[in-house]
Amino acid sequence: MAPSKASNSTLETVEPIGARVLIRKDEDKKQTSKGIHLPDKIEIPTITGRVVAISTQVDNDPDYPIVNYDRILFNPKNAIPVDFEGDNRLFVIPVEDIVAVFRKDG
Numbered sequence: 001m002a003p004s005k006a007s008n009s010t011l012e013t014v015e016p017i018g019a020r021v022l023i024r025k026d027e028d029k030k031q032t033s034k035g036i037h038l039p040d041k042i043e044i045p046t047i048t049g050r051v052v053a054i055s056t057q058v059d060n061d062p063d064y065p066i067v068n069y070d071r072i073l074f075n076p077k078n079a080i081p082v083d084f085e086g087d088n089r090l091f092v093i094p095v096e097d098i099v100a101v102f103r104k105d106g
Contacts, residue, residue, distance in 0.1 A: 014052075014082055014092075016058075017055055018055060019061075019094060019095045020055050020094055021055065021058060021066065021093060021098070022051070022091070023051055023052060023072065023091050023092075024050050024090055024091075025048075025076075025089045026089075027089070047073060048074070049071070049072060051070045052090065054066060055095075064095055066095070066098065070102070071101070071102040072101050073099050073100040073101075079092070079097070
């Protein structure tokens, strides 16, 4: 019996190393908070995103209460883009560049 294609393919993942996290940057806004639609060439750059993966070092550090899927505000200066399966919004960033985590009171 020939092996199926599923058994031959492997799932590739991106795992940050050191004091870093992998984030998916939110899309740039094409509309202002007042509802004005912006032309395609003018967009409001966002510096928010969602945590996709956390390095073991950050996960084990109690000084960084960050979990997967947290929405964060980050400094994009040191963001390293990850070209992964056509997704151009993935970035590896140093955990020090996370400046805020959005939380909901619950």
